[in-house]
Amino acid sequence: MLKKLLFGIFFLAVILLGYFIYDNYKDISFSEYQEIKAELPVHLSGKKFAGSESCIPCHPSIYETHVSTAHYKTSAIADSENILGSFNEKDAKINLAGSQVIMTQDEENSYQISQTYHGKVLKKSKINITIGSGVKGQSYLTFEEDSLYQLQASYFTLTDNWINSPGYPNYDFKRPVMDNCIKCHVTFAKNKVITGNSNVYDKSSFIYGVDCERCHGPSQDHVDYRVNNIKNMDFDPIVRAETLNRKQQMDACAQCHAGLRTVQIAENPFSFIIGDNLEEHSRNYNSGKPSTNLDVHGNQYGLLVSSPCFKESTDMSCITCHDPHKNQRSNTKHFNSKCLSCHTKPENLHEKTDTSNKTDYSNCIKCHMPESPSSIMRVKSSNEDKEESVNVRSHLIGIYVDSILQN
Ligand code: HEC
Ligand code: HEC
Ligand code: HEC
Ligand code: HEC
Ligand code: HEC
Ligand code: HEC
Ligand code: HEC
Known part of the structure; x- marks a missing residue:
């Protein structure tokens, strides 16, 4: 009797847990998954896509935040x-x-x-x-x-x-x-x-x-494996971030954030998969240009790697400041906390500045990563107007005299 009762409670708990986990997510049945699977293309490497909906059952919280990102909606x-x-x-x-x-x-x-x-x-x-x-x-x-x-x-x-x-x-x-x-x-x-x-x-x-599998690689083999082996941690066909060096990790972002890369070396512009060496897939025409000539639009990589913060630290990469699964735009507090994780005493850094002018040093990126006009991204609001540059956040972290003068 007690056994039955305990079993009943356990059963209810499982159902409730399931309900909480799956609530808010697009639940998909196995047959629906088979349909999605049948429709999805095969990457040039021969690896098969699974579709981000198939990640929901096992990575629900990542999926939930990912769909609110600019990447997902692009x-x-x-x-x-x-x-x-x-x-x-x-x-x-x-x-x-x-x-x-x-x-x-x-x-x-x-x-x-x-x-x-x-x-x-x-x-x-x-x-x-x-x-x-x-x-x-x-x-x-x-x-x-x-x-x-x-x-x-x-x-x-x-x-x-x-x-x-x-x-x-x-x-x-x-x-x-x-x-x-x-x-x-x-x-x-x-x-x-x-x-x-x-x-x-x-x-x-x-x-x-820009969905899960653009950053993690086509993952149907991972899904197929994990459906039957949820616990085995010794093997997994997916590329684990921790097995990659900094360059390989950043290449996964640089395929889209390091200039237009129109010099194509691999057969096709979609050939790159995480873990590859990006230089073997594509290059920029201007790869020899100094950083001051890099455009702020679409070349966060080139600008960041030219910054003292990057050059003089060993582990800084894009994910030092960005969580790729979350929409963090305008979260100033988050970004400032990242600067402060390395620059632990900012009050000492600004000693040279005249303190009587009551400058507010709390928003680090306003002065050190200012929004700058792009020379590539230019628009005209109407026929009569002059063409104007769109501002993009510069990833050349440094000391900008202009921005302090503007304050
Ligand atoms: C049936 C369950 C299941 C499904 C479906 C699934 N995963 Fe996983 N995934 C796992 C398990 C279990 C791990 C290993 C957990 C760990 O490393 O802590 C894992 C690990 C990963 C990792 C490696 C994390 C690391 O350690 O670097 C990535 C990336 C990943 N999954 C992406 C995906 C993507 C993308 C999809 C959808 C296309 C997906 N997964 C679908 C169960 C699943
Ligand atoms: C813009 C690129 C990008 C996209 C899109 C992306 N990821 Fe990731 N993901 C990463 C990176 C980079 C890491 C490593 C993060 C780290 O080491 O802190 C990661 C880590 C992970 C991990 C292991 C670490 C963890 O947080 O549990 C899993 C699982 C994962 N991603 C699944 C997914 C799934 C599922 C999706 C789609 C819903 C997705 N990712 C979309 C770049 C991406
Ligand atoms: C397949 C190309 C591609 C890859 C790979 C990629 N991105 Fe992006 N990223 C984009 C595009 C396109 C946008 C602009 C999206 C929009 O607003 O429409 C963007 C926007 C962003 C933004 C601004 C988000 C916002 O809220 O405005 C950040 C931050 C970013 N990417 C970081 C990363 C990082 C970090 C990685 C690697 C882990 C990465 N991206 C990988 C193409 C990519
Ligand atoms: C090398 C990668 C790359 C290529 C190629 C590219 N874009 Fe983008 N695009 C981006 C990135 C990255 C962003 C956002 C961040 C930035 O401005 O640096 C963006 C932003 C945009 C935006 C603004 C999105 C938003 O939400 O604000 C539009 C629209 C856009 N691109 C259209 C296009 C069109 C149309 C083409 C083809 C003629 C194109 N892009 C080619 C990487 C690229
Ligand atoms: C991974 C650690 C790390 C992070 C995160 C970091 N920095 Fe740095 N930064 C450094 C190092 C190392 C240097 C070079 C030595 C020094 O000047 O302290 C540096 C240098 C600088 C400089 C001097 C640049 C010059 O031209 O002399 C400024 C300004 C700066 N960082 C601002 C920032 C801001 C703002 C942020 C946040 C957006 C930030 N840093 C995030 C490590 C970091
Ligand atoms: C030191 C911290 C830091 C690092 C490292 C960093 N970023 Fe950023 N990034 C920021 C901040 C701060 C913003 C502005 C966010 C906002 O506007 O709310 C930003 C914005 C962006 C944007 C949007 C630009 C715009 O104006 O729309 C893109 C795209 C981006 N980052 C990509 C990258 C990529 C790719 C890397 C690696 C090469 C990278 N970031 C490394 C701090 C960083
Ligand atoms: C109002 C603009 C402004 C803000 C906001 C600001 N800084 Fe600065 N920062 C400067 C200027 C200007 C310098 C050049 C040195 C000086 O005059 O104090 C500087 C210098 C630095 C340096 C280099 C110091 C050296 O001796 O090489 C670092 C690192 C730095 N700031 C980090 C930060 C961090 C972290 C924050 C956020 C807590 C921040 N700054 C906020 C304007 C600013």
């Missing part, structure tokens, strides 16, 4: 929820020389329509894919058959309006999207040409967002 199939630009008739247009672009929606889809100022429709393009979580902005892609193009109008967060896409001329234009454009904004995409040098894609091969 690309998606467009729907009425994730397009950030407004579709109000008044705002939903941009004017070009000789034509204009208007944004419209019907029940199912969203479009960019290129038309003359008399209203004659020149081209109607469906918005298929969003690029950008919206921290700074969002661009849109369209498929024509299997060919992928960037659309004329982008959304710019700072001014909350539609703009002519960065780098676009003042007339009707469409830019073919090849691997060297989307390689940093999706986890995977299979180009019809092995070098990635075409804009023709296998549509079903797209894995959107």
Whole structure:
């Protein structure tokens, strides 16, 4: 009797525990997993993707925070929820020389329509894919058959309006999207040409967002193994971070945060897998340039490794300050605490400064990692306006005289 009761309590506890763990997560059944599995592409290395939904049962808390990151949201199939630009008739247009672009929606889809100022429709393009979580902005892609193009109008967060896409001329234009454009904004995409040098894609091969398997490598072998071996810690096909040196760990970030890396050495721009040596996959044209010429946009790696903090410490890497599974944007307290973990006595550091001016030294990054204008990322809010640079946080940690003068 007691045994039965105890068993009953145990059983209830298991169900309750299960409920708490799985509540809030998209629960998937084994058959659904088999379906996801069947649809997922195979990486060029032959390794199979499992999809981040298959990580939920065993890594629920990582999944939960990961879906709120800019990485996860950086690309998606467009729907009425994730397009950030407004579709109000008044705002939903941009004017070009000789034509204009208007944004419209019907029940199912969203479009960019290129038309003359008399209203004659020149081209109607469906918005298929969003690029950008919206921290700074969002661009849109369209498929024509299997060919992928960037659309004329982008959304710019700072001014909350539609703009002519960065780098676009003042007339009707469409830019073919090849691997060297989307390689940093999706986890995977299979180009019809092995070098990635075409804009023709296998549509079903797209894995959107910078998802788990872009950083950890295609992981179906890990999932298949772990389904039956949850406890064995002696073997696992997944690459463990602790087995990698600092360079290898940083290469996993540098594939997208160390310049455009358009000099392709490996066969395809998606070839890199964590643990590889990035230099054997891609390089920058400007690799010999001094750090002052590196752009703040997309080259956090190049700037960081030029900083005294990095050069004079042995273990600093991207994850010293960033938790890759969490959205930490604007968490000033978190970032300051990271500086203070090495610079333990900041009050001693600023002795030379005149204390009578009551300078507030609490926000370290305001002065030592200032937001700086990018020379690559430039936008025009409207036709009449001058092209302006978008500010990006500099990763060249140092002493900036200008920023102190501005205070
Ligand atoms: C059936 C359960 C299960 C599933 C599903 C699963 N994992 Fe794991 N995972 C584990 C276990 C168990 C470990 C080993 C735990 C440890 O090292 O502490 C592990 C370890 C890892 C590690 C290595 C951590 C380290 O020590 O460096 C990574 C990375 C990882 N998993 C990623 C993933 C990803 C990505 C997915 C989804 C594609 C996934 N896992 C799906 C059970 C699972
Ligand atoms: C596949 C390319 C890719 C990889 C790999 C990658 N990133 Fe990113 N990262 C991006 C893109 C693209 C964005 C911009 C996302 C957006 O806002 O749309 C971004 C944004 C970020 C941001 C800003 C987040 C925010 O809230 O605005 C940080 C911090 C960051 N990455 C750090 C890292 C670190 C650390 C690693 C390695 C562990 C890494 N990234 C690996 C492509 C990548
Ligand atoms: C080498 C990697 C890389 C390539 C190639 C790349 N981007 Fe990005 N992109 C980034 C990173 C990293 C960020 C965010 C952080 C930054 O500004 O450094 C970003 C930011 C953006 C943003 C703003 C996102 C936001 O939420 O604020 C848009 C939009 C964007 N990229 C579109 C594109 C388009 C369109 C292309 C192709 C023509 C492209 N990118 C090519 C790495 C890349
Ligand atoms: C931007 C790159 C990036 C993405 C995306 C990413 N990870 Fe990680 N992950 C890392 C890095 C780097 C580490 C090592 C962190 C460390 O050593 O502190 C790590 C560590 C881990 C670990 C072991 C350590 C721990 O915290 O338990 C697991 C498990 C894991 N990741 C699973 C996942 C899963 C599941 C997803 C998707 C839901 C995911 N990761 C998405 C970069 C990433
Ligand atoms: C892993 C440890 C570590 C972390 C984290 C770190 N630093 Fe440093 N930093 C160093 C070392 C080592 C030096 C070189 C010796 C020195 O000047 O103390 C340095 C130097 C500096 C310098 C002098 C630069 C120059 O040009 O002389 C500044 C300013 C600085 N750090 C600010 C920061 C800020 C701000 C942060 C947080 C965003 C930070 N550091 C995070 C280790 C670190
Ligand atoms: C010393 C701490 C530190 C290190 C190390 C560090 N970062 Fe950052 N990073 C920051 C801070 C602080 C911000 C600003 C966050 C904010 O705006 O809230 C930031 C912002 C970013 C952004 C967003 C830039 C923008 O303006 O939108 C990206 C992308 C990024 N980091 C990538 C990286 C990568 C990749 C590495 C490794 C090469 C790295 N970081 C190493 C402190 C660091
Ligand atoms: C208002 C701007 C400002 C803020 C905020 C600020 N600093 Fe500084 N920091 C400076 C200036 C300017 C210098 C150059 C030396 C001086 O004049 O004191 C400096 C110097 C340094 C140095 C180099 C000292 C040396 O002798 O080489 C370090 C390290 C440093 N700061 C760390 C920090 C940390 C950590 C924080 C956050 C707690 C911080 N700073 C906040 C302006 C600032």
